[in-house]
Amino acid sequence: MAAPGRDGELRRTFPAFESRAAAGEEIAGTWWGNAWVTALEAAALDPKRLARGRGYAEQGSVDAITVTPGLVLAYVQGSRPRPYRVQVRLRTLDDTDWERFLDAAAERPGHIAALLDKELPHSLADCGVPLLPGPGDLAPQCSCPDSGHPCKHAAALCYQTARLLDADPFVLLLLRGRGERELLDALSRLSAARAARAAQDRPAAPLPGVRASDAWAAPGTGPLPPPLPAPPHPAQPPAYPAVPGGPDLFALDQLATDAAARAHALLTTGRDPVGELTLWQDAVRLAAARPGSGLTATTRAMYATLATATGRTTADLARAVAAWRQGGPAGLAVLEEAWDPPAGRFDRARPLLLAADLPAFRPRRNTLTHPRGHTQLRLGRDGLWYAYESEPGRDDWWPRGTPDLDPVGALTGLGGSADAH
Structure with missing residues (x-):
């Protein structure tokens, strides 16, 4: 069950926590981690089972934890030699809830910055979407014979899950049905669309320089205006509308973002950082630039397009991406070029x-x-x-x-x- 090699956008596996040196210290350190603990303890029917479950958690009896939409899974070592299989279910959010959450997150730039810093703002959790569970929302199930709600093994898993949420609130969002990359991409597009609409609503600022008609009418030629200062960083591409039969929006966004970064580097340093790459090297670089590329249907299509354009297979491209992520152009050369090193x-x-x-x-x-x-x-x-x-x-x-x-x-x-x- 706990197989990190099978992890992807909608499946994350976390190694087992080590036992705590000092028993009795707080399980969670964040307000959202404590909210998870409160939901567990408020619905528990037997405080003694909770106490024993907390002891199991502090002793490190919970094995690696796998999180998927609506489900937390782990094996918990009890009093018997064979560990018990434990799962805790939590309802996923529907599309309407996610639209409301994304609107609230994109409304304030600080929300996105907080999420990237692994923080969950109170205002975002109070946006009308039930992100955090309430009493009775957690549905535990264990292979042990104990019929308690929850049994001590399920309680141990819930306590350790609170520690996961402490470290990364995206674990909670994954439990509710959406992966980190999908959410960040959606927030990026929504923020860009809002910025584009805001720019359209603002009156156009006068451009520096001289009107072409005035310059043409004036005798002689005047001096050119000084160049504008370079922006501090590349801008985000606009939100592209979906058009039936139109270009692939994901690929277009990738290419526009890459072109903006290259243009900014050329403007500020005078050189194109990837201008000397071959067609194959540039295809590998583009494929490697996207975290988790090749895992989703959209990125698999991008892999197929890049492989076809360079006369390679998708397997060739996947292996080359692994080499690029290992060592950049030098790593790709190691994959593809054998040579005879001198003595030494x-x-x-x-x-x-x-x-x-x-x-x-x-x-x-x-x-x-x-x-x-x-x-x-x-x-x-x-x-x-x-x-x-x-x-x-x-x-x-x-x-x-x-x-x-x-x-x-x-x-x-x-x-x-x-x-x-």
Whole structure:
């Protein structure tokens, strides 16, 4: 159940909390986390079960927690050897509620800033949408034989969920039915549309300079007006209307945002940061710029379009995006270009791996491969080591981890994939 590899926009898995050193301290530290605890405790039929559930939570008996729309899932270790499967359900909001929430969030710029800072303003929670649960809204269910409402295992999961909400209110919004990226995209579009309408309502400010008719009528030519100062940051693109048979709005928004960022860099620094990229490199960069690209139907369509335009497959693009996110253009070069490094750093890598109690990696050109064939190190022309992983027995290498000057350091965080035995 707790499989982080399956996480996406509408599924998030959180590792188990460690046991608390001091029992009895407050479960939640934010007002919305405490509101969740209040909803749990106000509907509980047995305070003793709540106390035991809180003890389970403080002892670290709740395993990894998976949150999806309307559902929190986890295994909780009780008095028996086999843990119990616990779930807590919460009603998701309908489209009307979400429209009201988005209108309230976009009404004040501070609301969006607070959400990005992992804060939930009181005014946003009081916008008429039932974001926080009330007494009786939480519906727990457990595989244990206890018929209490809630049982101590469900209470433990609810207490730990309050700690998740403390750290990130987007967990609450996901429980109510919408993922973080979807909400932020919707808020961005709504804010841009409101700004565009406000700009249309304002009278046009007079532009600096001389009217063309006056300049044409005047004898000779006058001096050019000084250039306007560069804006502090690129502006957001306008909200594009949906037109049947028109362009893909998501792709258009992506390209407009990217073009604005490149134009701003050119205006302020005098150079285009991506002007020297090839068509393929630029396609990979665009695909990698969107967090979670390739997970939704819209971004899958973008992947397919970029892959077709560059004569590659979507699988090629997905692997290249992973390499770009690992190391930018240098990471993509490591994925696609084998080379013969000179003596020196490459030759020193194998003794360093052996000294770290790792097996003798097999050298080939700029790569060192684990003897079991599931982990590989690639030396880039930038002098960094890049880690790759593949299923044993398959030549299907994917970038993993963070590049490092130290080959042992590049393997850090790959779990058991680089073990010595």
